[in-house]
Amino acid sequence: MSDKTIIIGAGPAGLACGYELTKKNKKVEVFESSPFIGGMSRSFDLWGQRVDVGPHRFFSKQKEINQFFSELIKEDFTLVNRQTRIYYNQNFFEYPLKLGNVLKNLPPFVIVQILWFYGVQIVNPIKDPKNFEEWVTNRFGKKLFEIFFKHYTEKLWGIKCSEIDADWAAQRIKTLTLIGAVKSAVFGNKGNKHKTLVDQFAYPKNGTGELYERAANCILENGGKVNKETPIKRVLLDDKNQKVKGVELMDGVVIDAKNVVSTMPITTLIKGLDNVPEKVIKAVDELYFRNTILVYLEIDQKELFTDNWLYIHSPDVKHGRITNFRNWCTSLNKDKKTTILCLEFWCFENEDIWTGNEQNVIDLAKEEVYKINLIPNHAKILNSKVVKVPKCYPVYETGYQEGLKTIVDFLKGIEGLFPIGRYGAFKYNNQDHSILMGLLAAEKIADNNEVDLWNINTDTEYQEDGKIKDVLAQ
Numbered sequence: 001m002s003d004k005t006i007i008i009g010a011g012p013a014g015l016a017c018g019y020e021l022t023k024k025n026k027k028v029e030v031f032e033s034s035p036f037i038g039g040m041s042r043s044f045d046l047w048g049q050r051v052d053v054g055p056h057r058f059f060s061k062q063k064e065i066n067q068f069f070s071e072l073i074k075e076d077f078t079l080v081n082r083q084t085r086i087y088y089n090q091n092f093f094e095y096p097l098k099l100g101n102v103l104k105n106l107p108p109f110v111i112v113q114i115l116w117f118y119g120v121q122i123v124n125p126i127k128d129p130k131n132f133e134e135w136v137t138n139r140f141g142k143k144l145f146e147i148f149f150k151h152y153t154e155k156l157w158g159i160k161c162s163e164i165d166a167d168w169a170a171q172r173i174k175t176l177t178l179i180g181a182v183k184s185a186v187f188g189n190k191g192n193k194h195k196t197l198v199d200q201f202a203y204p205k206n207g208t209g210e211l212y213e214r215a216a217n218c219i220l221e222n223g224g225k226v227n228k229e230t231p232i233k234r235v236l237l238d239d240k241n242q243k244v245k246g247v248e249l250m251d252g253v254v255i256d257a258k259n260v261v262s263t264m265p266i267t268t269l270i271k272g273l274d275n276v277p278e279k280v281i282k283a284v285d286e287l288y289f290r291n292t293i294l295v296y297l298e299i300d301q302k303e304l305f306t307d308n309w310l311y312i313h314s315p316d317v318k319h320g321r322i323t324n325f326r327n328w329c330t331s332l333n334k335d336k337k338t339t340i341l342c343l344e345f346w347c348f349e350n351e352d353i354w355t356g357n358e359q360n361v362i363d364l365a366k367e368e369v370y371k372i373n374l375i376p377n378h379a380k381i382l383n384s385k386v387v388k389v390p391k392c393y394p395v396y397e398t399g400y401q402e403g404l405k406t407i408v409d410f411l412k413g414i415e416g417l418f419p420i421g422r423y424g425a426f427k428y429n430n431q432d433h434s435i436l437m438g439l440l441a442a443e444k445i446a447d448n449n450e451v452d453l454w455n456i457n458t459d460t461e462y463q464e465d466g467k468i469k470d471v472l473a474q
Protein backbone atom coordinates (compact mmCIF):
# COMPACT_ATOMS: atom_id res chain seq x y z
CA MET A 1 0.00 0.00 0.00
CA SER A 2 1.24 3.49 -0.92
CA ASP A 3 2.42 5.71 1.93
CA LYS A 4 1.77 8.81 -0.17
CA THR A 5 -0.36 11.80 0.86
CA ILE A 6 -2.58 13.19 -1.87
CA ILE A 7 -3.58 16.81 -1.53
CA ILE A 8 -6.68 18.04 -3.35
CA GLY A 9 -6.32 21.73 -4.24
CA ALA A 10 -3.33 24.07 -4.62
CA GLY A 11 -4.70 26.92 -2.50
CA PRO A 12 -3.17 28.18 0.78
CA ALA A 13 -4.42 25.20 2.84
CA GLY A 14 -3.28 22.48 0.43
CA LEU A 15 0.08 24.07 -0.35
CA ALA A 16 0.91 24.85 3.30
CA CYS A 17 0.23 21.20 4.05
CA GLY A 18 2.30 19.93 1.10
CA TYR A 19 5.16 22.30 1.93
CA GLU A 20 5.31 21.15 5.54
CA LEU A 21 5.01 17.46 4.66
CA THR A 22 7.80 17.54 2.06
CA LYS A 23 10.00 19.38 4.58
CA LYS A 24 9.45 16.35 6.79
CA ASN A 25 10.45 14.05 3.89
CA LYS A 26 6.96 12.69 3.29
CA LYS A 27 5.70 11.72 -0.16
CA VAL A 28 3.24 14.26 -1.51
CA GLU A 29 1.25 14.72 -4.70
CA VAL A 30 -0.96 17.79 -5.18
CA PHE A 31 -3.87 17.81 -7.64
CA GLU A 32 -5.32 21.16 -8.69
CA SER A 33 -8.36 21.41 -10.93
CA SER A 34 -7.58 24.88 -12.35
CA PRO A 35 -4.55 26.03 -14.34
CA PHE A 36 -3.56 28.27 -11.39
CA ILE A 37 -1.59 28.05 -8.17
CA GLY A 38 -2.96 29.84 -5.09
CA GLY A 39 -6.71 29.20 -5.25
CA MET A 40 -8.69 32.27 -4.22
CA SER A 41 -5.40 33.82 -3.07
CA ARG A 42 -3.70 33.73 -6.46
CA SER A 43 -2.23 36.76 -8.26
CA PHE A 44 -2.11 37.28 -12.00
CA ASP A 45 -0.86 39.67 -14.66
CA LEU A 46 -3.42 42.04 -16.12
CA TRP A 47 -2.87 44.78 -18.71
CA GLY A 48 0.84 44.95 -17.84
CA GLN A 49 0.20 45.16 -14.07
CA ARG A 50 -0.27 42.61 -11.27
CA VAL A 51 -3.52 42.02 -9.36
CA ASP A 52 -5.07 39.68 -6.78
CA VAL A 53 -8.51 38.11 -6.63
CA GLY A 54 -9.98 41.16 -4.87
CA PRO A 55 -8.17 42.65 -1.87
CA HIS A 56 -5.84 40.20 -0.09
CA ARG A 57 -4.34 41.39 3.16
CA PHE A 58 -2.23 38.85 5.04
CA PHE A 59 -2.23 39.11 8.78
CA SER A 60 -1.64 36.74 11.67
CA LYS A 61 -0.49 36.70 15.25
CA GLN A 62 0.51 33.08 15.14
CA LYS A 63 4.21 32.40 14.95
CA GLU A 64 4.04 29.34 12.70
CA ILE A 65 1.90 31.20 10.15
CA ASN A 66 4.24 34.18 10.08
CA GLN A 67 7.17 31.76 9.88
CA PHE A 68 5.61 30.17 6.79
CA PHE A 69 5.32 33.62 5.20
CA SER A 70 8.81 34.60 6.24
CA GLU A 71 10.53 31.39 5.05
CA LEU A 72 8.99 31.71 1.62
CA ILE A 73 8.79 35.45 0.97
CA LYS A 74 12.06 36.31 2.75
CA GLU A 75 12.79 40.00 2.10
CA ASP A 76 10.49 40.29 -0.92
CA PHE A 77 7.65 42.03 0.85
CA THR A 78 6.64 45.55 1.61
CA LEU A 79 4.61 46.98 4.50
CA VAL A 80 1.37 48.43 3.21
CA ASN A 81 -0.45 51.12 5.16
CA ARG A 82 -4.05 50.09 5.25
CA GLN A 83 -6.63 52.65 4.32
CA THR A 84 -10.18 51.44 3.91
CA ARG A 85 -13.37 53.45 4.16
CA ILE A 86 -17.09 52.82 4.05
CA TYR A 87 -19.11 54.52 1.33
CA TYR A 88 -22.67 55.17 2.45
CA ASN A 89 -25.22 57.78 1.38
CA GLN A 90 -22.68 59.65 -0.75
CA ASN A 91 -20.31 59.99 2.21
CA PHE A 92 -17.03 58.30 3.05
CA PHE A 93 -16.72 57.03 6.62
CA GLU A 94 -13.33 56.09 7.93
CA TYR A 95 -13.02 52.41 8.71
CA PRO A 96 -12.54 51.52 11.51
CA LEU A 97 -15.16 54.09 12.51
CA LYS A 98 -13.84 57.33 13.97
CA LEU A 99 -16.13 59.36 16.17
CA GLY A 100 -15.27 62.78 14.71
CA ASN A 101 -15.68 61.49 11.19
CA VAL A 102 -19.06 59.86 11.96
CA LEU A 103 -20.30 63.06 13.64
CA LYS A 104 -19.17 65.13 10.66
CA ASN A 105 -20.86 62.92 8.11
CA LEU A 106 -24.20 62.23 9.76
CA PRO A 107 -27.02 64.74 10.42
CA PRO A 108 -27.56 65.63 14.11
CA PHE A 109 -30.94 63.88 14.33
CA VAL A 110 -29.33 60.61 13.18
CA ILE A 111 -26.63 61.00 15.86
CA VAL A 112 -29.36 61.43 18.46
CA GLN A 113 -31.05 58.28 17.16
CA ILE A 114 -27.76 56.35 17.38
CA LEU A 115 -27.25 57.35 21.00
CA TRP A 116 -30.88 56.73 21.90
CA PHE A 117 -30.94 53.22 20.46
CA TYR A 118 -27.56 52.42 21.99
CA GLY A 119 -28.94 53.47 25.39
CA VAL A 120 -32.05 51.33 24.84
CA GLN A 121 -29.86 48.33 24.16
CA ILE A 122 -27.74 48.84 27.26
CA VAL A 123 -30.83 49.07 29.46
CA ASN A 124 -32.64 46.23 27.74
CA PRO A 125 -30.20 43.87 25.98
CA ILE A 126 -31.35 40.83 23.98
CA LYS A 127 -30.60 37.77 26.07
CA ASP A 128 -28.65 35.08 24.21
CA PRO A 129 -28.61 36.66 20.72
CA LYS A 130 -29.07 33.95 18.09
CA ASN A 131 -28.62 35.79 14.83
CA PHE A 132 -26.38 38.47 13.33
CA GLU A 133 -28.97 41.23 13.66
CA GLU A 134 -29.56 40.54 17.36
CA TRP A 135 -25.85 40.20 18.06
CA VAL A 136 -24.86 43.48 16.39
CA THR A 137 -27.88 45.38 17.73
CA ASN A 138 -26.90 44.30 21.23
CA ARG A 139 -23.41 45.70 20.73
CA PHE A 140 -24.11 48.89 18.82
CA GLY A 141 -27.84 49.64 19.01
CA LYS A 142 -30.43 49.44 16.25
CA LYS A 143 -29.51 52.64 14.39
CA LEU A 144 -25.81 51.89 13.99
CA PHE A 145 -26.75 48.36 12.93
CA GLU A 146 -28.95 49.78 10.18
CA ILE A 147 -26.36 52.24 8.91
CA PHE A 148 -23.11 50.28 9.12
CA PHE A 149 -23.98 46.58 9.11
CA LYS A 150 -27.37 45.76 7.55
CA HIS A 151 -26.97 46.73 3.89
CA TYR A 152 -23.42 45.48 3.41
CA THR A 153 -24.06 42.20 5.20
CA GLU A 154 -27.23 41.51 3.24
CA LYS A 155 -25.47 42.27 -0.06
CA LEU A 156 -22.68 39.89 0.88
CA TRP A 157 -24.76 36.98 2.14
CA GLY A 158 -27.93 37.39 0.08
CA ILE A 159 -30.12 36.60 3.10
CA LYS A 160 -31.56 38.76 5.88
CA CYS A 161 -29.32 39.61 8.85
CA SER A 162 -31.90 37.89 11.06
CA GLU A 163 -31.19 34.62 9.15
CA ILE A 164 -27.40 34.75 9.58
CA ASP A 165 -25.98 32.88 12.54
CA ALA A 166 -24.57 34.99 15.38
CA ASP A 167 -21.42 32.87 14.94
CA TRP A 168 -20.29 34.97 12.04
CA ALA A 169 -20.48 38.22 13.98
CA ALA A 170 -18.77 36.61 16.94
CA GLN A 171 -15.94 35.42 14.69
CA ARG A 172 -15.43 38.74 12.95
CA ILE A 173 -16.33 41.64 15.19
CA LYS A 174 -16.27 40.04 18.55
CA THR A 175 -14.37 42.48 20.71
CA LEU A 176 -15.37 45.73 19.03
CA THR A 177 -17.94 47.77 20.96
CA LEU A 178 -19.29 51.27 20.51
CA ILE A 179 -17.54 52.31 23.70
CA GLY A 180 -14.32 50.71 22.41
CA ALA A 181 -14.64 52.49 19.07
CA VAL A 182 -15.26 55.79 20.84
CA LYS A 183 -12.28 55.21 23.19
CA SER A 184 -10.00 54.39 20.28
CA ALA A 185 -11.22 57.49 18.45
CA VAL A 186 -10.50 59.72 21.44
CA PHE A 187 -7.41 58.11 22.98
CA GLY A 188 -5.91 56.11 20.09
CA ASN A 189 -5.27 52.37 20.26
CA LYS A 190 -1.92 52.13 22.02
CA GLY A 191 -1.12 48.47 21.72
CA ASN A 192 -4.71 47.36 22.19
CA LYS A 193 -5.81 47.09 18.61
CA HIS A 194 -8.91 45.16 17.72
CA LYS A 195 -8.56 42.84 14.78
CA THR A 196 -10.40 45.18 12.42
CA LEU A 197 -8.29 48.14 13.58
CA VAL A 198 -4.97 46.74 12.35
CA ASP A 199 -3.45 49.39 10.12
CA GLN A 200 -0.32 47.96 8.51
CA PHE A 201 0.33 44.63 6.89
CA ALA A 202 3.10 42.76 5.09
CA TYR A 203 2.43 42.17 1.42
CA PRO A 204 4.54 40.20 -1.09
CA LYS A 205 5.90 42.59 -3.71
CA ASN A 206 4.66 40.35 -6.51
CA GLY A 207 1.13 40.00 -5.15
CA THR A 208 -0.35 37.78 -2.47
CA GLY A 209 -0.18 34.71 -4.74
CA GLU A 210 3.63 34.83 -4.73
CA LEU A 211 3.54 33.07 -1.35
CA TYR A 212 1.77 30.09 -2.87
CA GLU A 213 3.81 30.00 -6.10
CA ARG A 214 6.87 29.70 -3.90
CA ALA A 215 5.28 27.03 -1.69
CA ALA A 216 4.47 24.98 -4.80
CA ASN A 217 8.05 25.37 -6.06
CA CYS A 218 9.41 24.19 -2.72
CA ILE A 219 7.18 21.11 -2.84
CA LEU A 220 8.69 20.29 -6.25
CA GLU A 221 12.25 20.97 -5.06
CA ASN A 222 11.65 18.70 -2.06
CA GLY A 223 10.61 15.82 -4.33
CA GLY A 224 6.82 16.23 -4.31
CA LYS A 225 4.54 16.58 -7.35
CA VAL A 226 2.08 19.32 -8.27
CA ASN A 227 -0.42 18.59 -11.07
CA LYS A 228 -2.44 21.49 -12.48
CA GLU A 229 -5.65 21.12 -14.51
CA THR A 230 -6.21 17.71 -12.91
CA PRO A 231 -9.46 17.72 -10.93
CA ILE A 232 -10.17 14.95 -8.47
CA LYS A 233 -13.51 13.29 -9.07
CA ARG A 234 -13.81 11.50 -5.74
CA VAL A 235 -12.03 10.08 -2.74
CA LEU A 236 -12.00 6.28 -2.52
CA LEU A 237 -12.45 4.36 0.73
CA ASP A 238 -11.81 0.73 1.72
CA ASP A 239 -14.59 -1.88 1.69
CA LYS A 240 -15.75 -0.95 5.18
CA ASN A 241 -15.83 2.80 4.35
CA GLN A 242 -13.57 3.43 7.31
CA LYS A 243 -10.23 4.15 5.73
CA VAL A 244 -8.88 6.15 2.78
CA LYS A 245 -7.56 4.11 -0.13
CA GLY A 246 -6.85 6.79 -2.76
CA VAL A 247 -8.55 9.09 -5.25
CA GLU A 248 -10.14 8.83 -8.66
CA LEU A 249 -9.40 11.40 -11.37
CA MET A 250 -12.08 12.61 -13.80
CA ASP A 251 -10.85 10.18 -16.49
CA GLY A 252 -11.27 7.20 -14.14
CA VAL A 253 -7.58 6.78 -13.27
CA VAL A 254 -7.16 5.64 -9.66
CA ILE A 255 -4.21 6.70 -7.51
CA ASP A 256 -3.47 4.94 -4.23
CA ALA A 257 -2.71 6.93 -1.11
CA LYS A 258 -2.51 6.44 2.64
CA ASN A 259 -3.80 9.93 3.40
CA VAL A 260 -5.94 12.42 1.48
CA VAL A 261 -6.00 16.08 2.45
CA SER A 262 -9.05 17.59 0.78
CA THR A 263 -9.56 21.31 0.22
CA MET A 264 -12.27 20.77 -2.42
CA PRO A 265 -15.77 21.90 -1.38
CA ILE A 266 -16.97 19.73 1.50
CA THR A 267 -20.25 19.21 -0.35
CA THR A 268 -18.45 17.78 -3.42
CA LEU A 269 -16.25 15.62 -1.20
CA ILE A 270 -19.22 14.01 0.59
CA LYS A 271 -21.23 13.50 -2.58
CA GLY A 272 -18.34 11.59 -4.15
CA LEU A 273 -18.03 9.09 -1.29
CA ASP A 274 -19.77 5.69 -1.37
CA ASN A 275 -22.40 4.60 1.15
CA VAL A 276 -22.82 7.92 2.91
CA PRO A 277 -25.59 7.70 5.56
CA GLU A 278 -28.86 9.39 4.58
CA LYS A 279 -28.69 11.90 7.46
CA VAL A 280 -25.26 13.10 6.28
CA ILE A 281 -26.50 13.57 2.69
CA LYS A 282 -29.45 15.50 4.06
CA ALA A 283 -27.14 17.71 6.13
CA VAL A 284 -24.90 18.36 3.10
CA ASP A 285 -27.89 19.35 0.99
CA GLU A 286 -28.60 22.10 3.47
CA LEU A 287 -25.16 23.70 3.24
CA TYR A 288 -24.76 26.33 0.57
CA PHE A 289 -22.28 28.94 -0.61
CA ARG A 290 -22.23 32.45 -2.00
CA ASN A 291 -20.26 33.20 -5.18
CA THR A 292 -18.29 36.31 -6.15
CA ILE A 293 -18.02 37.99 -9.52
CA LEU A 294 -15.04 40.32 -9.79
CA VAL A 295 -15.08 42.96 -12.50
CA TYR A 296 -11.66 44.49 -13.18
CA LEU A 297 -11.68 47.88 -14.89
CA GLU A 298 -8.63 49.72 -16.22
CA ILE A 299 -9.09 53.49 -15.86
CA ASP A 300 -6.95 56.05 -17.72
CA GLN A 301 -6.16 57.96 -14.50
CA LYS A 302 -3.48 57.64 -11.84
CA GLU A 303 -5.15 59.16 -8.80
CA LEU A 304 -8.74 58.24 -8.09
CA PHE A 305 -9.08 57.63 -4.36
CA THR A 306 -6.51 56.78 -1.70
CA ASP A 307 -7.96 53.59 -0.18
CA ASN A 308 -6.68 50.04 -0.70
CA TRP A 309 -10.32 49.10 -0.86
CA LEU A 310 -13.72 50.61 -0.07
CA TYR A 311 -16.76 48.93 1.46
CA ILE A 312 -19.79 50.04 -0.53
CA HIS A 313 -22.71 50.03 1.91
CA SER A 314 -25.07 52.09 -0.26
CA PRO A 315 -28.07 49.96 -1.18
CA ASP A 316 -28.53 51.83 -4.49
CA VAL A 317 -25.63 49.95 -6.16
CA LYS A 318 -25.21 46.19 -6.36
CA HIS A 319 -21.46 45.87 -5.84
CA GLY A 320 -20.24 45.67 -2.25
CA ARG A 321 -16.50 46.29 -2.32
CA ILE A 322 -14.03 47.96 -4.65
CA THR A 323 -10.26 47.48 -4.63
CA ASN A 324 -7.79 50.04 -5.99
CA PHE A 325 -4.62 48.09 -6.83
CA ARG A 326 -2.70 51.30 -7.46
CA ASN A 327 -2.71 51.96 -3.70
CA TRP A 328 -1.07 48.70 -2.59
CA CYS A 329 2.56 48.96 -3.65
CA THR A 330 4.41 50.34 -6.65
CA SER A 331 5.67 46.89 -7.68
CA LEU A 332 2.10 45.95 -8.67
CA ASN A 333 1.46 48.72 -11.17
CA LYS A 334 4.91 48.56 -12.80
CA ASP A 335 5.06 52.29 -13.58
CA LYS A 336 1.91 52.20 -15.71
CA LYS A 337 -0.11 55.40 -15.85
CA THR A 338 -3.47 53.71 -15.45
CA THR A 339 -5.38 52.37 -12.41
CA ILE A 340 -6.93 48.94 -12.07
CA LEU A 341 -10.09 48.84 -9.96
CA CYS A 342 -11.91 45.64 -9.02
CA LEU A 343 -15.62 45.65 -8.14
CA GLU A 344 -17.12 42.70 -6.27
CA PHE A 345 -20.64 41.44 -6.88
CA TRP A 346 -21.94 38.62 -4.66
CA CYS A 347 -24.59 36.17 -5.81
CA PHE A 348 -25.89 32.61 -5.71
CA GLU A 349 -25.03 30.22 -8.51
CA ASN A 350 -28.55 30.19 -9.94
CA GLU A 351 -28.81 33.98 -10.34
CA ASP A 352 -28.81 35.60 -13.81
CA ILE A 353 -25.79 37.72 -12.95
CA TRP A 354 -23.77 34.48 -12.50
CA THR A 355 -25.21 32.40 -15.32
CA GLY A 356 -25.84 35.21 -17.84
CA ASN A 357 -23.68 37.03 -20.37
CA GLU A 358 -20.50 38.51 -18.82
CA GLN A 359 -21.00 41.74 -20.75
CA ASN A 360 -24.07 42.51 -18.59
CA VAL A 361 -22.08 42.56 -15.37
CA ILE A 362 -19.30 44.57 -17.01
CA ASP A 363 -21.87 47.17 -18.13
CA LEU A 364 -23.32 47.24 -14.61
CA ALA A 365 -19.86 47.75 -13.06
CA LYS A 366 -19.07 50.60 -15.46
CA GLU A 367 -22.39 52.29 -14.73
CA GLU A 368 -22.00 51.95 -10.94
CA VAL A 369 -18.42 53.21 -10.74
CA TYR A 370 -19.50 56.50 -12.35
CA LYS A 371 -22.77 56.59 -10.38
CA ILE A 372 -21.07 56.76 -7.00
CA ASN A 373 -18.49 59.24 -8.32
CA LEU A 374 -15.48 57.05 -7.71
CA ILE A 375 -14.14 58.06 -11.07
CA PRO A 376 -14.65 61.48 -12.63
CA ASN A 377 -16.99 61.80 -15.63
CA HIS A 378 -14.11 62.60 -17.96
CA ALA A 379 -12.19 59.42 -17.01
CA LYS A 380 -12.16 56.65 -19.61
CA ILE A 381 -12.48 52.93 -18.95
CA LEU A 382 -9.91 51.33 -21.23
CA ASN A 383 -10.34 47.63 -20.46
CA SER A 384 -12.55 45.25 -18.52
CA LYS A 385 -12.31 41.65 -17.36
CA VAL A 386 -14.53 39.31 -15.35
CA VAL A 387 -13.24 36.67 -12.90
CA LYS A 388 -15.76 34.34 -11.28
CA VAL A 389 -15.05 32.71 -7.91
CA PRO A 390 -17.52 29.94 -7.09
CA LYS A 391 -18.45 28.88 -3.55
CA CYS A 392 -16.14 31.38 -1.89
CA TYR A 393 -18.40 32.24 1.07
CA PRO A 394 -19.81 29.36 3.15
CA VAL A 395 -23.18 30.73 4.26
CA TYR A 396 -23.58 30.61 8.03
CA GLU A 397 -27.37 30.46 8.02
CA THR A 398 -28.90 30.30 11.50
CA GLY A 399 -28.57 26.78 12.88
CA TYR A 400 -26.03 25.62 10.25
CA GLN A 401 -23.77 24.15 12.95
CA GLU A 402 -26.20 21.35 13.68
CA GLY A 403 -26.02 19.92 10.15
CA LEU A 404 -22.29 20.60 9.95
CA LYS A 405 -21.77 18.61 13.15
CA THR A 406 -23.48 15.58 11.59
CA ILE A 407 -21.10 15.86 8.62
CA VAL A 408 -18.02 16.41 10.78
CA ASP A 409 -18.84 13.43 13.03
CA PHE A 410 -19.14 11.25 9.93
CA LEU A 411 -15.86 12.51 8.41
CA LYS A 412 -13.98 12.08 11.67
CA GLY A 413 -14.72 8.36 11.45
CA ILE A 414 -12.70 7.98 8.23
CA GLU A 415 -9.04 7.20 8.84
CA GLY A 416 -6.60 9.09 6.63
CA LEU A 417 -9.06 11.76 5.41
CA PHE A 418 -8.33 15.39 6.34
CA PRO A 419 -10.87 17.94 5.03
CA ILE A 420 -9.43 21.43 5.55
CA GLY A 421 -9.67 24.95 4.07
CA ARG A 422 -12.33 27.54 3.37
CA TYR A 423 -14.88 25.58 1.37
CA GLY A 424 -13.06 22.36 2.27
CA ALA A 425 -14.10 22.61 5.93
CA PHE A 426 -17.01 25.05 5.47
CA LYS A 427 -15.20 27.68 7.53
CA TYR A 428 -15.10 31.39 6.75
CA ASN A 429 -11.29 31.26 6.62
CA ASN A 430 -8.83 33.95 5.74
CA GLN A 431 -5.45 32.91 4.33
CA ASP A 432 -3.96 32.60 7.80
CA HIS A 433 -6.63 30.14 8.99
CA SER A 434 -6.24 28.00 5.87
CA ILE A 435 -2.44 28.01 6.19
CA LEU A 436 -2.72 26.99 9.83
CA MET A 437 -5.08 24.15 8.95
CA GLY A 438 -2.58 22.97 6.31
CA LEU A 439 0.41 23.12 8.64
CA LEU A 440 -1.43 21.30 11.42
CA ALA A 441 -2.80 18.65 9.04
CA ALA A 442 0.83 17.99 8.04
CA GLU A 443 1.79 17.62 11.70
CA LYS A 444 -1.09 15.22 12.25
CA ILE A 445 0.02 13.08 9.32
CA ALA A 446 3.76 13.19 9.96
CA ASP A 447 3.91 13.34 13.76
CA ASN A 448 0.51 12.01 14.88
CA ASN A 449 -0.28 15.38 16.44
CA GLU A 450 -3.60 15.11 18.32
CA VAL A 451 -4.92 18.55 17.26
CA ASP A 452 -8.58 18.78 16.20
CA LEU A 453 -8.45 20.54 12.81
CA TRP A 454 -12.18 21.32 13.01
CA ASN A 455 -11.53 23.69 15.91
CA ILE A 456 -9.36 26.09 13.91
CA ASN A 457 -11.09 29.40 13.27
CA THR A 458 -13.90 28.67 15.69
CA ASP A 459 -12.02 29.48 18.86
CA THR A 460 -12.59 32.82 20.52
CA GLU A 461 -9.12 34.15 19.77
CA TYR A 462 -8.72 35.75 16.39
CA GLN A 463 -5.49 35.63 14.42
CA GLU A 464 -5.09 39.28 13.54
CA ASP A 465 -3.59 40.87 16.61
CA GLY A 466 0.01 40.00 15.85
CA LYS A 467 2.57 41.75 13.78
CA ILE A 468 4.29 39.88 11.03
CA LYS A 469 7.07 42.42 11.02
CA ASP A 470 7.97 41.21 14.54
CA VAL A 471 8.67 37.76 13.13
CA LEU A 472 10.29 39.10 10.00
CA ALA A 473 12.54 41.31 12.08
CA GLN A 474 13.89 38.31 14.03
Ligand SMILES: Cc1cc2nc3c(=O)[nH]c(=O)nc-3n(C[C@H](O)[C@H](O)[C@H](O)COP(=O)(O)OP(=O)(O)OC[C@H]3O[C@@H](n4cnc5c(N)ncnc54)[C@H](O)[C@@H]3O)c2cc1C
Pocket (backbone or CB within 6 Å): 008, 009, 010, 011, 012, 013, 014, 031, 032, 033, 034, 038, 039, 040, 041, 053, 054, 055, 056, 057, 058, 059, 230, 231, 232, 233, 263, 264, 265, 292, 344, 389, 392, 420, 421, 422, 423, 424, 429, 430, 431, 432, 434
Ligand atom coordinates in the same frame (compact mmCIF):
# COMPACT_ATOMS: atom_id res chain seq x y z
C1 LIG B 1 -12.63 38.43 -2.96
C2 LIG B 1 -11.87 37.78 -1.83
C3 LIG B 1 -11.13 38.56 -0.96
C4 LIG B 1 -10.41 37.98 0.08
N1 LIG B 1 -9.66 38.77 0.90
C5 LIG B 1 -8.85 38.20 1.83
C6 LIG B 1 -7.99 39.01 2.63
O1 LIG B 1 -7.95 40.23 2.55
N2 LIG B 1 -7.17 38.37 3.52
C7 LIG B 1 -7.16 37.01 3.66
O2 LIG B 1 -6.34 36.50 4.44
N3 LIG B 1 -8.00 36.24 2.95
C8 LIG B 1 -8.84 36.79 2.04
N4 LIG B 1 -9.69 36.01 1.30
C9 LIG B 1 -9.80 34.58 1.62
C10 LIG B 1 -8.70 33.73 1.01
O3 LIG B 1 -8.70 33.91 -0.38
C11 LIG B 1 -9.02 32.29 1.36
O4 LIG B 1 -9.14 32.18 2.76
C12 LIG B 1 -7.96 31.28 0.96
O5 LIG B 1 -7.61 31.35 -0.40
C13 LIG B 1 -8.53 29.90 1.26
O6 LIG B 1 -7.56 28.93 0.97
P1 LIG B 1 -8.00 27.42 0.77
O7 LIG B 1 -6.78 26.68 0.38
O8 LIG B 1 -8.77 27.00 1.93
O9 LIG B 1 -9.05 27.45 -0.45
P2 LIG B 1 -8.87 27.96 -1.94
O10 LIG B 1 -8.03 29.17 -2.02
O11 LIG B 1 -10.27 28.05 -2.46
O12 LIG B 1 -8.14 26.75 -2.66
C14 LIG B 1 -8.81 25.55 -2.96
C15 LIG B 1 -8.24 25.00 -4.25
O13 LIG B 1 -8.85 23.73 -4.51
C16 LIG B 1 -9.05 23.60 -5.91
N5 LIG B 1 -10.07 22.56 -6.13
C17 LIG B 1 -11.41 22.62 -5.89
N6 LIG B 1 -12.01 21.46 -6.23
C18 LIG B 1 -11.03 20.64 -6.69
C19 LIG B 1 -11.02 19.30 -7.19
N7 LIG B 1 -12.14 18.57 -7.31
N8 LIG B 1 -9.84 18.76 -7.56
C20 LIG B 1 -8.67 19.48 -7.47
N9 LIG B 1 -8.64 20.76 -7.03
C21 LIG B 1 -9.80 21.32 -6.62
C22 LIG B 1 -9.49 25.00 -6.32
O14 LIG B 1 -9.32 25.21 -7.70
C23 LIG B 1 -8.56 25.87 -5.47
O15 LIG B 1 -7.36 26.18 -6.14
C24 LIG B 1 -10.46 36.57 0.27
C25 LIG B 1 -11.21 35.78 -0.60
C26 LIG B 1 -11.93 36.37 -1.62
C27 LIG B 1 -12.73 35.51 -2.56
